[in-house]
Amino acid sequence: MANSSKFWTWMGIGAAIGAGLSLFDKNTRDAVKDDMVKVTGTALYIVRNPKGFAYDVKASVNQVRSAVEQVADDVAFIAEKVDEIKEVPPQVADIMKETKEALGKINSKANLFEQEV
Numbered sequence: 001m002a003n004s005s006k007f008w009t010w011m012g013i014g015a016a017i018g019a020g021l022s023l024f025d026k027n028t029r030d031a032v033k034d035d036m037v038k039v040t041g042t043a044l045y046i047v048r049n050p051k052g053f054a055y056d057v058k059a060s061v062n063q064v065r066s067a068v069e070q071v072a073d074d075v076a077f078i079a080e081k082v083d084e085i086k087e088v089p090p091q092v093a094d095i096m097k098e099t100k101e102a103l104g105k106i107n108s109k110a111n112l113f114e115q116e117v
Helices: 002-022 028-050 050-116
Strands: none
Touching: 028 050
16 A cells, blocks of 8 residues: 555656646647636536536537437438348349240240241
8 A cells, every 4th residue: 555655646746747847838838728717717607507507418418319319210221221222132133033034935935936937
């Protein structure tokens, strides 16, 4: 337990030093400042309007649920069409076989007609 505690202590110290060093760059400082303003604004909105935030979350969840249901319906439709396509080749093969047989009968009759003439 003591070794684990040392690890996390030094990990925190290293993270703090790394964060501090990264702030020497002006672009990084500006980006962090902008992020902090956004986070603070969002936190204040949640604290001041918990019902509004809950409504927003529910609306987002409903949008995601609707999108997932639509995707599921689309996948089911596509799967149904794939099954229909799988059934088509045997039907086409049967039609071709029947056509061949019919043409064979017609050809036989034509040959008989020619022999009679």
